[in-house]
Amino acid sequence: MKTKNNTLLYILFITFFAILLPAGYLTGLLSVNTISVWGRYFCFAIAALGIDLIWGYTGILSMCQAFFFCLGSYGIAMHLLLKKTVASGATLPDFMAWNKIDTLPFFWQPFHSFGWSIVLCLLIPAAFAFIVGLVLFRSRIKGVYMAIITQALTLAMWLIFLRNETNLGGTNGITDFNTILGYPLSSSSVKLALYLLSLSMLCAAYYCCYRITHSKFGKVLQAIRDSESRVSYTAYKVTDYKLAVFVVAALLAAVGGMLYLPQTGIITPGRMDVKASVEMVMWVALGGRGNLKGAVIGALLVNFLYSICTSLFPDSWLFILGFLFVITVLYFDKGFMGLGDTIRKKFSATRLKTSQTH
Amino acid sequence: MRNAFLNQLSILLLGATALFSSCNSGAGKTGSSDSSATKGTVKIGVLHSLSGTMAISEVSLKDAVQMAVDEINAKGGVLGKQIEPVIVDPASDWDLFAEKAKELLIDKKVSAVFGCWTSVSRKSVLPVFEQNNGLLFYPVQYEGEECSNSVIYTGATPNQQxxxxxxxxxxxxxxxxxxxxxxxxxxxxxxxxxxxxxxxxxxxxxxxxxxxxxxxxxxxxxxxxxxxxxxxxxxxxxxxxxxxxxxxxxxxxxxxxxxxxxxxxxxxxxxFSVAEDELRSMDTEFLVGHLAAWNYFQSNDLPENKKFVTDFKAFCAKKGLPGGDKRVTDDPICWAYTGVYLWAKAAEKAGSFDVSKVRNALYSLDFDSPDGPVKMDPRNHHLAKPVVIGEIKPDGQFDIIWKSGGLVDPQPWSPLTSPDKDCDWVNHNGTYAKK
Amino acid sequence: MRTSLLRMLMCCLLLPLFSAGQDSASIYTAQLLQPPADSVRTQAIGRLAALRIPATFPLLMAINDKKLYLLDNKAVTINSDSSSKGTYQLYSLYPNNTLLINSSGQPLLLPLSALKTVDIPRADRLLLAGIAPLLNLFSNDPQKRILAYSQLKHTSDSITLRILKAALAKESNADALRTGKDALYAIQLYKASSATNANAYIDSIADNWSDNAPALLRDYARSGFLNQETAQYAAAKAVLLEKRYDNLQRVQHFFSGLSLGSILVLIALGLSIVYGLAGIINMAHGEFMMIGAYTTYCTQLLFTKALGIPQTDLFFFFALPFSFLMAGSLGWILERLVIRHLYAKPLESLLATWGVSLILIQTARLLFGDLTAVKTPQLLSGGWQVSPHLTLPYNRIFIIVLAMLMVLFTYLMLYRTRLGLQIRSVTQNRQMSACLGIETRRVASITFFIGSGLAGLAGCAITLIGNVVPDMGQTYIVDSFLVVVTGGVGKLAGTIVSGLGIGFFTKLSESFFQAVYGKVFILMFIMLFMQYKPKGLFPDKGRIAED
Structure with missing residues (x-):
């Protein structure tokens, strides 16, 4: 019965996003903007899946997922910018020419090729996560310490990315791209294609995460969440498991970031400041942690609300978001997905009562 | 089964809200062209952060735009149409700036957008405006080295400050x-x-x-x-x-x-970044005697400016905005306000709200701003205006100690750092290499 | 002995100068005040500027500062600050520069409306630009005199030299005197004809030790020196002075580190006890600081607007307890409404308090608009001049003292009271304490009150160095968490050591790198440090089970 109900949910999700929305656009009912806005939310949802793996399933609160997300975005952005620069006949991106740099920094070189860019976008966050994870998990930093250290790490990286000396565009970030793989980014069909690509990547990521959580590996992760010391007493190498899931989460964030960039058209360090990194965790908390569906729905819903509220209630949207966070944490600690269960319990309890009285 | 039902319900709710919003924006899209023709309104977008770190500066610009719109509407609007501002909050979030710009241009179909403060926000929306043939009036002094066809820079270029x-x-x-x-x-x-x-x-x-x-x-x-x-x-x-x-x-x-x-x-x-609005409630004790360079100061004693200052204070008091009649004007406020008038005048001159016609009408357009007469450049989208240097007084106002002789022409590409470049949209296609 | 001789000498030199120019100066002055034509006035000002007669300087300065007025057809000027009633003290200008007094012997006070403004066009005022330094020598403002002295360093004409000496003889401000002597010695050094004389002047410059002395000596050593020997002597003196200056700089850096560290300690103190006791990551802690700062602002408004006690420093000292109470009570309410339900869930508390902080920030923004700032009390502005080259700002000294007092207060509370005992016991083991009859909930809410109150107090203190904006708390929140984590949870000593350590370290690295890299460096260092001390500097000892 459980599988059946899940299947129904998946069918609904796919029907709505893969068929109804594109169809709405093709018939002229929806604007292309709506399509790419949802495409961007899917990228957030991919990153949210990673956060759910590491926080919801393993119990490690990592606040540096926003940084990994940005690493992915920056990689693709560097590639697109180089393509545009070469196409326009210049040797250096505009902002570098203004900063009086005369040769392309070495770390920009590999990003001329699309293939290498993709590889590096995945490799760099993975390697970074591996090193950071190794350092942190080996010294058995966990819980609140882990959250604060990773937050500090993100802060440090944010400060570095803000600098103009790092040749990554400083506060302005990287922006102004023309084409991706030769297709113009401004055309509607490319936007639709990116939307569909994000959607399918989300489905793929969901499937992978689903398999992971239902494998033996996933069970060990949940065991670590519930009692780390007991797992280590039973001769599991806790550090290795944590490290593996940390790298996977970083990869998911990076994939989200890579897809996010061409649909947004800009990446700035603002995507990884303290606010952004807390918000990413918040999506999962609101959706329901330890529940992959919850992570996806949380990411989609919070971002959707953010967009709507900033247009409709410019003055009070912070209140709405703030109260939502507080209330969710206080009353629905399983998030939106848990909300269904809570209601059902109450519902069945009353029904039980009524059936008894009859 | 019950579980399935509830889960379906929640997902349906989500779907319904999404669809609702999408249809909403879709309806806006089809409706706007009709409504602007029949009801006699024209939409403009206001893209200033109302929350987040930049709200401190940008909220005042939103107020200035709102005031200019009210004034123009009271005089009968532009081309017989009332202006309807669409205000959104990009929340000091640079990605959201791009998203909101798309929303304004594609969904809301606004004729012009007034907004942005930081250069990162401008850079963020720039591709959006260029791809969708939008028009952005940007009121803040900036670093130059830019020559976009879609932006009207009413703030200063480096040589003007x-x-x-x-x-x-x-x-x-x-x-x-x-x-x-x-x-x-x-x-x-x-x-x-x-x-x-x-x-x-x-x-x-x-x-x-x-x-x-x-x-x-x-x-x-x-x-x-x-x-x-x-x-x-x-x-x-x-x-x-x-x-x-x-x-x-x-x-x-x-x-x-x-x-x-x-x-x-x-x-x-x-x-170069301290103006009356920032000084308004600062403890100015430590700033007195220091200098600032701008194109406009509230202490400018032109009659146009005196009226502008009183009107702005009255506007803020009437609308119950924070600060009320204690509010002050400053350089960006003046140019945000002037921007709306420039757009209206250009639209009247062009006889249309069409972006390219308005843009063409803007070249060499002159206008009596609160800062005295100013003039759009004949070849690019910058504004020629006077330069003033002021000394900070204890009340947060400036004592004007130096003023340029006349209008200073804008130089988006500084001849000092880019001697080979210039910006010209009339005879060239934007930035071109000088001989 | 030497000075009096000097003064006598100067009087002799100046006397003929005065009498020679006296007559023409009076004529020009009269022309200037009542010119038959504009061109006559222009000429008169030009002539006066060229004559450079000290007696006319007050008059010329009044022209330069646009403060020339007529009172009964006599030229007067006003002092720079008006009295509370908008009246000014008046000074006569020529032939002598004195304070005007009324019949009862008190200074004459008049509003501007009683005076007739003499408008001198800008073009005429520009004629005075050339002798502006000379005019400034006789300014009332010591800062202007310092500027003037330093501008005269390279003159060599004899009239200027005489005027410089005359001004120095009257100099009363220590800083100005130092700069002035510097200028005089420098001129004389360059004129010195014998090596002994030159060396004597070099010694005088070094003894006088103005800000500019090393540069001056180095310049002399490089060019214009008398012979190789004096050049070497000057260079050696310059190196000596630089070394002494560097030592003072070290003291300054130490002080900066101490002050930054105290701020961190002040903020982290409350966070540390709350976090230690309840295991709550209070992301809204920074916002309680913000509340403290706004309370200070409101207190200021209350005193100046409602109670009508302007211009006193009193408000600030009232604001200290007010901000403690205000932030404390709001913290107590927050604990009652939200935190209470989260004691078992430290990570969720992070999210809920983040929501709270969003709400608080937006509320502050709606209530107070945007940027506001608190007026620094007169008592705490300026600095303590330990030596001419070392100024320690009073506001920072105050913060250091406040931090020390708060640490003391917290220590006494934690280790010398019954409440402290209870807090410590709940921190160690909540269940066990409850079993022993401690009302853990009450203890928790009191702790939260104190913790938030301390944050409010920190906010009040921060108004002395920064401004008050709704999201000011966010600037400090990650830093203060780092202090808590590095120091070890709930450990008073840990917080102090790590707060001061991070403060010193930041300032130390800032003197090598730019500010940003200093910060990045600190963060990296802390990460590595945690390798060796994963539970902070002062971890709990014992074998408390981890889960």
């Missing part, structure tokens, strides 16, 4: 300063500004070792180390600071400056 200020400080009257400490917040405006200033100072024979450049991060609060460096630098009395420090870092900076025993007599600070 930086160079006159440096020239003044080097002059006999300004104090004949020989050493310059270029201090800024680390982002693109201070970086470019200092690059231009440095090139200018070097060209005037200031030796390299007499120019120091330094940057602090946003919201930097602790200026102890930097002030002690300045103190040492300023020891022989001919040094001044050219400050592009932004926003809330200014108060700790000026306080530390005064507390370590420096003053405007020994080492004046010429600020």
């Amino acid at each position: 930086l160079i006159p200020a440096a020239e003044y400080l080097m002059s006999e009257k300004g104090g004949g300063y020989k050493k310059f400490y270029l201090l800024g917040t680390d982002y693109v405006f201070p970086r470019t500004a200092n690059k231009i200033l440095k090139a200018y100072l070097l060209s005037k024979g200031i030796p390299k070792e007499n120019i120091i450049e330094e940057y602090t991060p946003f919201h930097h609060q602790d200026y102890q180390t930097i002030i002690s460096k300045v103190k040492r630098f300023a020891a022989d009395g001919k040094a001044c600071i050219l400050s592009t420090i932004n926003g809330d870092s200014n108060v700790p900076f000026y306080k530390e400056f005064a507390n370590q025993g420096l003053s405007s007599a020994t080492c004046p600070i010429m600020a």
